[in-house]
Amino acid sequence: MTMHARDANFRQPKPGGQICRHDILDLDIANLSKRFVIFTPSGEMIKELVELGRREIGTVAPAELVERAVTHNPDNLWAVARRSRFDAAKPKAEGFFAFLMLNAEGLRRVGDGTFNGANPDFALLSAQNERPAGIYAWAVCAPRGMTAALPLVMEKISTPLYRKANMYTNAATEEGARFFEAIGLKRGAVIHGHAHPKMFWLDRSGLSDEPAYDTYSVSQPEKRIGISVVRTIDDLMRVFAIRSAVYMAEQHCPYEEEFDGNDFCATHLLGYVGNEPAGCMRIRCFADFAKVERVAIRNEFRNTRLVQRLIRASIAICRAKGYRRLYGQPRSDLLRFYSRFGFRTFDGAKTLRFSDVDYAEVVLDLDRQADALQIGVDPYVLIRPEGHWHKRGILERSAERKLKVAPDKLPL
Numbered sequence: 001m002t003m004h005a006r007d008a009n010f011r012q013p014k015p016g017g018q019i020c021r022h023d024i025l026d027l028d029i030a031n032l033s034k035r036f037v038i039f040t041p042s043g044e045m046i047k048e049l050v051e052l053g054r055r056e057i058g059t060v061a062p063a064e065l066v067e068r069a070v071t072h073n074p075d076n077l078w079a080v081a082r083r084s085r086f087d088a089a090k091p092k093a094e095g096f097f098a099f100l101m102l103n104a105e106g107l108r109r110v111g112d113g114t115f116n117g118a119n120p121d122f123a124l125l126s127a128q129n130e131r132p133a134g135i136y137a138w139a140v141c142a143p144r145g146m147t148a149a150l151p152l153v154m155e156k157i158s159t160p161l162y163r164k165a166n167m168y169t170n171a172a173t174e175e176g177a178r179f180f181e182a183i184g185l186k187r188g189a190v191i192h193g194h195a196h197p198k199m200f201w202l203d204r205s206g207l208s209d210e211p212a213y214d215t216y217s218v219s220q221p222e223k224r225i226g227i228s229v230v231r232t233i234d235d236l237m238r239v240f241a242i243r244s245a246v247y248m249a250e251q252h253c254p255y256e257e258e259f260d261g262n263d264f265c266a267t268h269l270l271g272y273v274g275n276e277p278a279g280c281m282r283i284r285c286f287a288d289f290a291k292v293e294r295v296a297i298r299n300e301f302r303n304t305r306l307v308q309r310l311i312r313a314s315i316a317i318c319r320a321k322g323y324r325r326l327y328g329q330p331r332s333d334l335l336r337f338y339s340r341f342g343f344r345t346f347d348g349a350k351t352l353r354f355s356d357v358d359y360a361e362v363v364l365d366l367d368r369q370a371d372a373l374q375i376g377v378d379p380y381v382l383i384r385p386e387g388h389w390h391k392r393g394i395l396e397r398s399a400e401r402k403l404k405v406a407p408d409k410l411p412l
Protein backbone atom coordinates (compact mmCIF):
# COMPACT_ATOMS: atom_id res chain seq x y z
CA MET A 1 0.00 0.00 0.00
CA THR A 2 1.05 3.56 -0.38
CA MET A 3 0.37 6.65 1.64
CA HIS A 4 -1.82 9.07 -0.13
CA ALA A 5 -4.03 11.89 1.04
CA ARG A 6 -6.35 13.23 -1.57
CA ASP A 7 -7.82 16.67 -1.30
CA ALA A 8 -5.87 17.35 1.87
CA ASN A 9 -7.78 20.30 3.23
CA PHE A 10 -5.24 21.15 5.87
CA ARG A 11 -3.34 24.36 5.44
CA GLN A 12 -0.25 23.74 3.35
CA PRO A 13 3.16 24.94 4.49
CA LYS A 14 4.46 28.24 3.29
CA PRO A 15 7.80 27.80 1.54
CA GLY A 16 10.40 27.75 4.27
CA GLY A 17 7.82 28.90 6.78
CA GLN A 18 6.25 27.57 9.94
CA ILE A 19 3.59 25.10 8.99
CA CYS A 20 1.78 23.05 11.50
CA ARG A 21 -1.64 24.74 11.99
CA HIS A 22 -3.38 21.51 12.82
CA ASP A 23 -1.27 19.65 15.34
CA ILE A 24 -2.71 16.16 15.40
CA LEU A 25 -1.65 15.79 19.01
CA ASP A 26 -3.90 18.72 19.91
CA LEU A 27 -7.33 17.54 18.97
CA ASP A 28 -10.78 19.02 18.81
CA ILE A 29 -12.50 15.66 19.16
CA ALA A 30 -15.88 16.66 20.50
CA ASN A 31 -16.48 18.93 17.55
CA LEU A 32 -15.23 16.47 14.94
CA SER A 33 -17.30 13.61 16.32
CA LYS A 34 -20.35 15.60 15.33
CA ARG A 35 -19.22 15.64 11.72
CA PHE A 36 -17.62 12.24 11.26
CA VAL A 37 -18.16 8.65 12.31
CA ILE A 38 -15.23 6.32 12.83
CA PHE A 39 -15.64 2.56 12.98
CA THR A 40 -13.88 -0.78 12.57
CA PRO A 41 -14.86 -2.31 9.24
CA SER A 42 -15.39 -6.01 8.87
CA GLY A 43 -15.74 -8.71 6.16
CA GLU A 44 -17.57 -7.35 3.14
CA MET A 45 -16.83 -3.79 4.06
CA ILE A 46 -13.09 -4.45 3.93
CA LYS A 47 -13.55 -5.59 0.33
CA GLU A 48 -15.44 -2.37 -0.43
CA LEU A 49 -12.70 -0.34 1.22
CA VAL A 50 -10.01 -2.03 -0.80
CA GLU A 51 -12.06 -1.26 -3.91
CA LEU A 52 -12.41 2.37 -2.80
CA GLY A 53 -8.67 2.48 -2.21
CA ARG A 54 -8.02 1.08 -5.66
CA ARG A 55 -10.18 3.76 -7.26
CA GLU A 56 -8.75 6.62 -5.20
CA ILE A 57 -5.14 5.57 -4.64
CA GLY A 58 -4.39 3.10 -7.39
CA THR A 59 -2.26 0.59 -5.53
CA VAL A 60 -3.58 -1.13 -2.44
CA ALA A 61 -2.94 -4.43 -0.73
CA PRO A 62 -5.27 -7.31 -1.68
CA ALA A 63 -8.43 -7.63 0.42
CA GLU A 64 -7.30 -10.98 1.94
CA LEU A 65 -4.13 -9.36 3.26
CA VAL A 66 -6.05 -6.41 4.73
CA GLU A 67 -8.54 -8.83 6.31
CA ARG A 68 -5.66 -10.76 7.87
CA ALA A 69 -4.20 -7.52 9.19
CA VAL A 70 -7.57 -6.64 10.77
CA THR A 71 -7.97 -10.12 12.27
CA HIS A 72 -4.45 -9.84 13.68
CA ASN A 73 -5.26 -6.47 15.22
CA PRO A 74 -8.58 -4.67 14.56
CA ASP A 75 -6.89 -1.35 15.39
CA ASN A 76 -4.96 -1.67 12.13
CA LEU A 77 -7.86 -0.32 10.09
CA TRP A 78 -10.26 2.54 10.73
CA ALA A 79 -13.09 3.47 8.40
CA VAL A 80 -14.52 6.98 8.39
CA ALA A 81 -17.69 8.52 7.03
CA ARG A 82 -19.57 11.79 7.27
CA ARG A 83 -22.15 11.59 10.03
CA SER A 84 -24.73 13.37 7.86
CA ARG A 85 -24.64 10.53 5.32
CA PHE A 86 -24.10 7.67 7.73
CA ASP A 87 -26.69 4.97 8.24
CA ALA A 88 -25.74 2.77 11.21
CA ALA A 89 -27.90 -0.05 9.82
CA LYS A 90 -25.97 0.00 6.53
CA PRO A 91 -22.60 1.50 7.41
CA LYS A 92 -20.69 2.73 4.39
CA ALA A 93 -17.17 4.08 4.59
CA GLU A 94 -16.05 7.13 2.65
CA GLY A 95 -12.39 6.75 3.54
CA PHE A 96 -10.00 4.74 5.66
CA PHE A 97 -6.79 4.95 7.62
CA ALA A 98 -4.69 1.77 7.82
CA PHE A 99 -1.82 1.13 10.23
CA LEU A 100 0.63 -1.63 11.00
CA MET A 101 1.36 -1.87 14.69
CA LEU A 102 5.03 -2.82 14.79
CA ASN A 103 6.54 -4.91 17.54
CA ALA A 104 10.17 -4.29 18.58
CA GLU A 105 11.53 -6.52 15.83
CA GLY A 106 9.17 -4.94 13.29
CA LEU A 107 10.44 -1.47 14.16
CA ARG A 108 14.02 -2.70 13.95
CA ARG A 109 13.29 -4.06 10.47
CA VAL A 110 11.71 -0.77 9.36
CA GLY A 111 14.92 0.81 10.66
CA ASP A 112 17.30 -1.41 8.71
CA GLY A 113 15.09 -1.26 5.61
CA THR A 114 14.12 -4.96 5.53
CA PHE A 115 10.45 -4.51 6.45
CA ASN A 116 8.19 -5.30 3.52
CA GLY A 117 5.18 -2.98 3.83
CA ALA A 118 3.56 -4.41 0.68
CA ASN A 119 3.43 -7.91 2.16
CA PRO A 120 4.15 -7.60 5.88
CA ASP A 121 5.32 -10.52 7.96
CA PHE A 122 2.74 -10.80 10.75
CA ALA A 123 5.40 -12.00 13.17
CA LEU A 124 6.66 -8.40 13.11
CA LEU A 125 3.30 -6.92 14.09
CA SER A 126 1.75 -6.46 17.52
CA ALA A 127 -1.54 -8.17 18.12
CA GLN A 128 -4.48 -6.40 19.76
CA ASN A 129 -3.78 -5.43 23.37
CA GLU A 130 -0.01 -5.63 22.81
CA ARG A 131 1.88 -2.38 23.17
CA PRO A 132 3.53 -1.62 19.82
CA ALA A 133 7.10 -0.33 19.55
CA GLY A 134 6.10 1.89 16.64
CA ILE A 135 3.14 2.54 14.36
CA TYR A 136 3.62 2.40 10.63
CA ALA A 137 0.91 4.32 8.77
CA TRP A 138 0.17 1.86 6.00
CA ALA A 139 -2.34 3.71 3.87
CA VAL A 140 -4.59 6.73 3.92
CA CYS A 141 -7.54 6.96 1.61
CA ALA A 142 -9.24 10.22 2.49
CA PRO A 143 -10.96 11.66 -0.55
CA ARG A 144 -13.16 14.74 -0.65
CA GLY A 145 -12.35 16.30 2.69
CA MET A 146 -12.16 13.09 4.72
CA THR A 147 -8.68 14.05 5.95
CA ALA A 148 -10.52 16.31 8.40
CA ALA A 149 -11.45 13.13 10.30
CA LEU A 150 -7.78 12.38 11.00
CA PRO A 151 -7.83 13.67 14.60
CA LEU A 152 -10.54 11.11 15.39
CA VAL A 153 -8.28 8.39 14.07
CA MET A 154 -5.38 9.78 16.05
CA GLU A 155 -7.54 9.60 19.15
CA LYS A 156 -8.03 5.87 18.51
CA ILE A 157 -4.29 5.33 18.40
CA SER A 158 -3.61 7.57 21.38
CA THR A 159 -5.12 5.30 24.03
CA PRO A 160 -2.66 4.38 26.83
CA LEU A 161 -1.64 1.27 24.85
CA TYR A 162 -0.60 3.24 21.77
CA ARG A 163 0.04 6.69 23.16
CA LYS A 164 3.81 6.63 23.30
CA ALA A 165 4.49 4.73 20.09
CA ASN A 166 6.11 6.95 17.46
CA MET A 167 4.43 7.02 14.07
CA TYR A 168 6.27 6.49 10.79
CA THR A 169 5.19 6.78 7.21
CA ASN A 170 6.35 7.29 3.67
CA ALA A 171 4.73 9.75 1.31
CA ALA A 172 4.03 8.41 -2.16
CA THR A 173 3.55 11.84 -3.67
CA GLU A 174 4.67 15.42 -3.03
CA GLU A 175 1.04 16.22 -2.18
CA GLY A 176 1.12 13.50 0.50
CA ALA A 177 4.41 14.89 1.83
CA ARG A 178 2.92 18.38 2.14
CA PHE A 179 -0.06 16.92 3.96
CA PHE A 180 2.15 15.16 6.52
CA GLU A 181 4.14 18.32 7.13
CA ALA A 182 0.95 20.34 7.46
CA ILE A 183 -0.31 18.10 10.25
CA GLY A 184 2.96 18.21 12.16
CA LEU A 185 4.94 15.16 11.06
CA LYS A 186 8.67 15.69 10.65
CA ARG A 187 10.63 14.69 7.58
CA GLY A 188 13.69 12.55 8.28
CA ALA A 189 13.38 9.65 10.74
CA VAL A 190 16.23 7.89 12.51
CA ILE A 191 15.32 4.38 13.68
CA HIS A 192 17.86 2.41 15.71
CA GLY A 193 20.65 4.48 14.20
CA HIS A 194 19.44 4.13 10.59
CA ALA A 195 18.64 7.45 8.91
CA HIS A 196 15.62 7.65 6.60
CA PRO A 197 15.72 11.17 5.19
CA LYS A 198 12.50 10.78 3.23
CA MET A 199 10.45 9.05 5.88
CA PHE A 200 7.98 11.14 7.93
CA TRP A 201 7.57 10.56 11.63
CA LEU A 202 5.77 11.79 14.68
CA ASP A 203 7.64 11.72 17.97
CA ARG A 204 5.20 10.74 20.70
CA SER A 205 7.75 9.42 23.19
CA GLY A 206 7.44 12.51 25.42
CA LEU A 207 3.65 12.33 25.71
CA SER A 208 2.24 12.02 29.15
CA ASP A 209 0.37 8.84 30.07
CA GLU A 210 -1.83 10.82 32.37
CA PRO A 211 -5.35 11.97 31.55
CA ALA A 212 -5.75 15.60 30.44
CA TYR A 213 -6.78 16.67 33.97
CA ASP A 214 -3.69 15.24 35.67
CA THR A 215 -0.67 16.31 33.65
CA TYR A 216 1.06 18.62 36.14
CA SER A 217 4.25 17.54 37.84
CA VAL A 218 6.19 19.70 40.32
CA SER A 219 9.38 18.90 38.44
CA GLN A 220 8.07 19.91 35.03
CA PRO A 221 10.18 22.27 32.90
CA GLU A 222 9.72 26.04 33.17
CA LYS A 223 7.50 26.47 30.11
CA ARG A 224 5.57 23.23 30.16
CA ILE A 225 1.82 23.42 30.73
CA GLY A 226 0.37 21.05 33.29
CA ILE A 227 -3.14 20.65 34.66
CA SER A 228 -4.18 19.32 38.03
CA VAL A 229 -7.32 18.92 40.09
CA VAL A 230 -7.48 21.03 43.24
CA ARG A 231 -7.29 18.78 46.30
CA THR A 232 -5.78 20.95 49.04
CA ILE A 233 -6.35 24.32 50.66
CA ASP A 234 -3.04 25.45 49.12
CA ASP A 235 -4.35 24.61 45.67
CA LEU A 236 -7.55 26.48 46.36
CA MET A 237 -5.50 29.51 47.47
CA ARG A 238 -3.82 29.39 44.07
CA VAL A 239 -7.22 29.41 42.39
CA PHE A 240 -8.40 32.33 44.51
CA ALA A 241 -5.18 34.24 43.76
CA ILE A 242 -5.67 33.78 40.01
CA ARG A 243 -9.34 34.73 40.08
CA SER A 244 -8.65 37.76 42.28
CA ALA A 245 -6.03 38.96 39.82
CA VAL A 246 -8.13 38.30 36.72
CA TYR A 247 -11.69 39.08 37.72
CA MET A 248 -11.30 41.56 40.57
CA ALA A 249 -8.16 43.44 39.52
CA GLU A 250 -8.58 43.33 35.74
CA GLN A 251 -12.34 43.22 35.30
CA HIS A 252 -13.25 45.14 38.47
CA CYS A 253 -15.67 42.45 39.55
CA PRO A 254 -16.86 43.06 43.17
CA TYR A 255 -15.59 40.49 45.68
CA GLU A 256 -19.05 39.18 46.61
CA GLU A 257 -19.91 38.54 42.98
CA GLU A 258 -16.68 36.75 42.16
CA PHE A 259 -16.61 34.57 45.28
CA ASP A 260 -20.23 33.62 44.96
CA GLY A 261 -20.63 30.83 47.50
CA ASN A 262 -20.13 28.07 44.96
CA ASP A 263 -16.43 27.44 45.41
CA PHE A 264 -16.83 24.75 48.05
CA CYS A 265 -19.21 22.61 46.04
CA ALA A 266 -17.12 22.63 42.86
CA THR A 267 -14.25 20.70 41.32
CA HIS A 268 -11.52 23.20 40.46
CA LEU A 269 -8.84 22.71 37.84
CA LEU A 270 -5.51 24.50 38.11
CA GLY A 271 -3.33 25.17 35.09
CA TYR A 272 0.39 25.60 35.58
CA VAL A 273 3.09 26.97 33.35
CA GLY A 274 6.23 25.45 34.85
CA ASN A 275 5.55 25.71 38.56
CA GLU A 276 3.56 28.91 38.39
CA PRO A 277 -0.23 28.68 38.79
CA ALA A 278 -1.32 30.43 35.61
CA GLY A 279 -4.98 29.64 35.06
CA CYS A 280 -7.98 27.90 36.54
CA MET A 281 -11.61 27.00 36.05
CA ARG A 282 -14.29 25.22 38.01
CA ILE A 283 -16.92 22.57 37.33
CA ARG A 284 -20.17 22.14 39.20
CA CYS A 285 -22.05 18.89 38.88
CA PHE A 286 -25.81 18.59 38.54
CA ALA A 287 -27.92 15.47 38.00
CA ASP A 288 -27.46 15.01 34.27
CA PHE A 289 -25.12 17.79 33.32
CA ALA A 290 -22.01 19.52 34.58
CA LYS A 291 -21.48 23.26 34.37
CA VAL A 292 -18.07 24.63 33.44
CA GLU A 293 -17.34 28.15 34.60
CA ARG A 294 -14.95 30.79 36.00
CA VAL A 295 -12.29 30.22 33.36
CA ALA A 296 -9.42 32.58 34.08
CA ILE A 297 -5.91 32.91 32.70
CA ARG A 298 -3.49 35.30 34.37
CA ASN A 299 -2.70 38.18 32.08
CA GLU A 300 0.97 37.24 31.70
CA PHE A 301 0.05 33.69 30.59
CA ARG A 302 -2.55 34.59 27.98
CA ASN A 303 -2.21 33.16 24.51
CA THR A 304 -0.15 30.18 25.70
CA ARG A 305 -2.84 27.59 24.82
CA LEU A 306 -3.32 26.98 28.52
CA VAL A 307 -7.00 27.87 28.20
CA GLN A 308 -7.48 25.20 25.52
CA ARG A 309 -5.77 22.64 27.75
CA LEU A 310 -7.95 23.61 30.72
CA ILE A 311 -11.18 23.34 28.76
CA ARG A 312 -10.19 19.98 27.28
CA ALA A 313 -9.26 18.81 30.78
CA SER A 314 -12.69 19.86 32.07
CA ILE A 315 -14.35 17.91 29.26
CA ALA A 316 -12.16 14.88 29.99
CA ILE A 317 -12.89 14.85 33.71
CA CYS A 318 -16.64 15.20 33.11
CA ARG A 319 -16.55 12.32 30.62
CA ALA A 320 -14.57 10.23 33.12
CA LYS A 321 -17.35 10.82 35.63
CA GLY A 322 -19.92 9.69 33.10
CA TYR A 323 -21.39 13.04 32.09
CA ARG A 324 -22.79 13.26 28.58
CA ARG A 325 -23.74 16.92 28.65
CA LEU A 326 -21.83 20.03 29.66
CA TYR A 327 -23.43 23.40 30.09
CA GLY A 328 -21.73 26.79 30.08
CA GLN A 329 -22.47 30.47 30.15
CA PRO A 330 -19.51 31.98 28.33
CA ARG A 331 -19.04 35.66 27.65
CA SER A 332 -21.02 36.44 24.51
CA ASP A 333 -17.88 37.57 22.69
CA LEU A 334 -16.25 34.16 23.36
CA LEU A 335 -18.96 32.06 21.70
CA ARG A 336 -16.82 31.40 18.64
CA PHE A 337 -13.97 30.26 20.85
CA TYR A 338 -16.20 27.84 22.78
CA SER A 339 -17.69 26.50 19.56
CA ARG A 340 -14.21 25.14 18.74
CA PHE A 341 -14.74 22.55 21.49
CA GLY A 342 -18.21 21.71 20.21
CA PHE A 343 -20.23 23.96 22.53
CA ARG A 344 -23.35 25.31 20.81
CA THR A 345 -26.33 27.43 21.65
CA PHE A 346 -29.61 25.55 21.80
CA ASP A 347 -33.31 26.10 21.26
CA GLY A 348 -34.57 28.31 24.03
CA ALA A 349 -31.06 29.40 25.10
CA LYS A 350 -31.14 32.80 26.77
CA THR A 351 -28.65 35.57 27.12
CA LEU A 352 -27.94 36.98 30.55
CA ARG A 353 -25.96 39.78 32.13
CA PHE A 354 -24.17 39.78 35.47
CA SER A 355 -21.22 41.62 36.89
CA ASP A 356 -21.58 44.07 33.96
CA VAL A 357 -20.83 41.43 31.31
CA ASP A 358 -23.11 39.71 28.74
CA TYR A 359 -23.21 35.93 28.69
CA ALA A 360 -24.87 33.25 26.53
CA GLU A 361 -26.06 29.72 27.28
CA VAL A 362 -24.32 26.83 25.51
CA VAL A 363 -24.22 23.05 25.74
CA LEU A 364 -21.79 20.39 24.64
CA ASP A 365 -23.05 16.85 24.03
CA LEU A 366 -20.47 14.13 24.57
CA ASP A 367 -20.07 10.51 23.55
CA ARG A 368 -20.30 8.04 26.41
CA GLN A 369 -16.88 7.13 27.79
CA ALA A 370 -16.72 3.34 27.84
CA ASP A 371 -14.74 3.16 31.11
CA ALA A 372 -16.53 6.03 32.88
CA LEU A 373 -16.79 5.73 36.64
CA GLN A 374 -19.89 3.92 37.75
CA ILE A 375 -21.17 1.57 40.41
CA GLY A 376 -19.67 -1.82 39.69
CA VAL A 377 -16.08 -0.68 39.03
CA ASP A 378 -13.38 -1.63 41.53
CA PRO A 379 -14.74 0.00 44.73
CA TYR A 380 -11.28 1.29 45.62
CA VAL A 381 -11.26 3.34 42.42
CA LEU A 382 -14.30 5.25 43.65
CA ILE A 383 -12.53 6.28 46.88
CA ARG A 384 -9.36 7.50 45.19
CA PRO A 385 -8.73 11.27 45.29
CA GLU A 386 -10.68 13.25 42.70
CA GLY A 387 -8.97 13.03 39.30
CA HIS A 388 -6.55 10.33 40.50
CA TRP A 389 -8.77 7.40 39.56
CA HIS A 390 -5.96 6.04 37.39
CA LYS A 391 -3.54 5.83 40.33
CA ARG A 392 -3.57 3.54 43.32
CA GLY A 393 -4.81 5.52 46.28
CA ILE A 394 -3.85 5.77 49.92
CA LEU A 395 -6.99 3.91 51.06
CA GLU A 396 -6.25 0.78 49.07
CA ARG A 397 -2.72 0.85 50.42
CA SER A 398 -4.24 1.13 53.89
CA ALA A 399 -6.18 -2.06 53.25
CA GLU A 400 -2.88 -3.93 52.86
CA ARG A 401 -1.28 -2.93 56.16
CA LYS A 402 -1.40 -4.99 59.30
CA LEU A 403 -4.38 -4.10 61.46
CA LYS A 404 -3.39 -1.85 64.38
CA VAL A 405 -6.52 -2.78 66.30
CA ALA A 406 -8.46 -6.00 65.76
CA PRO A 407 -11.96 -5.17 64.45
CA ASP A 408 -13.62 -6.73 67.52
CA LYS A 409 -11.48 -4.52 69.80
CA LEU A 410 -12.49 -1.23 68.15
CA PRO A 411 -14.31 1.11 70.56
CA LEU A 412 -18.04 1.24 69.85
Ligand SMILES: CC(C)(COP(=O)(O)OP(=O)(O)OC[C@H]1O[C@@H](n2cnc3c(N)ncnc32)[C@H](O)[C@@H]1OP(=O)(O)O)[C@@H](O)C(=O)NCCC(=O)NCCS
Binding pocket: 246, 247, 294, 295, 296, 297, 298, 301, 302, 303, 304, 305, 306, 307, 329, 330, 331, 333, 334, 336, 337
Ligand atom coordinates in the same frame (compact mmCIF):
# COMPACT_ATOMS: atom_id res chain seq x y z
C1 LIG B 1 -10.89 34.44 28.09
C2 LIG B 1 -9.55 33.85 28.47
C3 LIG B 1 -9.75 32.73 29.46
C4 LIG B 1 -8.89 33.31 27.20
O1 LIG B 1 -7.57 32.89 27.47
P1 LIG B 1 -6.36 33.36 26.51
O2 LIG B 1 -5.09 32.80 26.98
O3 LIG B 1 -6.45 34.83 26.40
O4 LIG B 1 -6.79 32.60 25.20
P2 LIG B 1 -6.39 32.81 23.69
O5 LIG B 1 -5.39 33.91 23.55
O6 LIG B 1 -6.03 31.46 23.16
O7 LIG B 1 -7.75 33.28 23.12
C5 LIG B 1 -8.84 32.40 23.10
C6 LIG B 1 -9.98 33.08 22.40
O8 LIG B 1 -10.49 34.12 23.24
C7 LIG B 1 -10.56 35.32 22.50
N1 LIG B 1 -10.33 36.41 23.42
C8 LIG B 1 -9.36 36.48 24.35
N2 LIG B 1 -9.49 37.65 25.02
C9 LIG B 1 -10.55 38.29 24.49
C10 LIG B 1 -11.17 39.53 24.73
N3 LIG B 1 -10.73 40.36 25.67
N4 LIG B 1 -12.26 39.86 23.99
C11 LIG B 1 -12.72 39.04 23.03
N5 LIG B 1 -12.16 37.85 22.74
C12 LIG B 1 -11.09 37.50 23.48
C13 LIG B 1 -9.47 35.18 21.47
O9 LIG B 1 -9.72 36.03 20.35
C14 LIG B 1 -9.58 33.75 21.10
O10 LIG B 1 -10.70 33.55 20.23
P3 LIG B 1 -10.53 32.76 18.88
O11 LIG B 1 -9.99 31.42 19.27
O12 LIG B 1 -11.92 32.72 18.36
O13 LIG B 1 -9.56 33.54 18.08
C15 LIG B 1 -8.60 34.91 29.10
O14 LIG B 1 -8.45 35.98 28.19
C16 LIG B 1 -9.11 35.45 30.41
O15 LIG B 1 -8.79 34.93 31.46
N6 LIG B 1 -9.89 36.54 30.37
C17 LIG B 1 -10.44 37.13 31.56
C18 LIG B 1 -11.44 36.23 32.27
C19 LIG B 1 -12.66 35.92 31.41
O16 LIG B 1 -13.27 36.80 30.86
N7 LIG B 1 -12.97 34.61 31.33
C20 LIG B 1 -14.00 34.12 30.44
C21 LIG B 1 -15.21 33.74 31.19
S1 LIG B 1 -16.36 33.02 30.03
